[in-house]
Amino acid sequence: MFFKKNQKIFVFLFALVFLLFSFFATISLNSDLRRSFFSKFIAVHDFYRIKKMKLSLENRDFGLISKSLQEYINFSKLISDDKNYMFLGIYRATDLAVSRAIEQDDYNNLEVIFKQLIKLDNRVYKPHVWYARALSDSDTVEALKHLNIAIEISPSEGEAYREIIRIGQSLNDLEMTSKYCKIYKQALSGGNTQEYPTLFNSFNNDKFAIKLFSKNQINYTDYLSATTLLNKNNIYEFLPSKELTEIEGFNLYFSATEALKLKFKKIYYQDDNKIHEIRPKDITITSQNSYIEENEENISIFLTPKKDEIIRIKHSHIENIKKIEIEMSIEKMNLASKSLCSK
Secondary structure (H helix, E strand, O other): HHHHHOOOHHHHHHHHHHHHHHHHHHHHHHHHHHHHHHHHHHHHHHHHHHHHHHHHHHOHHHHHHHHHHHHHHHHHHOOOOOOOOOOHHHHHHHHHOOOOOOOHHHHHHHHHHHHHHHHHOOOOHHHHHHHHHHHHOOOHHHHHHHHHHHHHHHOOHHHHHHHHHHHHHHHOOOOHHHHHHHHHHHHHHOOOOOOOOOOOOOOOOOEEEEEEEHHHOEEEEEOEEEOOOOEEEEEEEEEOOOOOOOOEEEEEEOOOOOOEEEEEEEEEOOOOOOEEEEEEEHHHHEOOEEEEEOOOOOOEEOOOOOOOOEEEEHHHHHHOOOOOEEEEEEEEOOOOOOOOOOO
């Protein structure tokens, strides 16, 4: 009697169990389907976690943000106590939270989250910087330890140096601030790999490229790469892979990790018989994101960090070029005033 009354419910439950069993049996045998299913599940779950944090972010409630991130971490531990494929979502959510942090209390509320991220993977740059900021008001020695670890991971990025200089300013330790100002200005290696590659696969200060263009910008050469020499005047030489009948300028391509200052002095074009000298007053410059300052001797361009950048330089046309030399300096911008970076 009971079965007859609830026959439809039993049939529905049986069908549901059968479908779930069939589904999981199928994905267990099909690796592509399994990857697709989990990728979509993770994407939906990441979106849900970010949406759940939205109100807390708007209200700057870092206590509640920390609780939301802890729930995220706890959920990932249902899969594994170690780093798993949910780590990237947790990292992104934490990065979003830190982007709203200003005061020391904001970082203190997130300290336990930063510590867990480092435990999951101590090779990632930013969690060491975040954790150091959270510790800086209670344990300066441990904070500096993590900032130095961050510098070892990526020597050219500025966040760790900024924190060390801020701590040094607070302690009136000019010897320490000057030391790290100098290290930062000279650091070239290291970069920032992105989910979607930049022009040079990562943001870095190591290199840039040039493309020469013809009259009316119809034809271009291939990318010609150069290695960056920081903080000194240098002549960068390029040999076009193919001749252009008439050259009217070139584009420079950068994907800088940190803010850079380019200072143009002169451009030299060499053909079979002579060298054409182009001065700053003879060129026009535009850019995608940068800012420009000029005087009679040179033109300075201030590159925005962590963006693909194109500097477009145009002049009157020159024919049959074999070689181009650009005299310019490429400098890192200062992180602090000279009084902190004087020694």
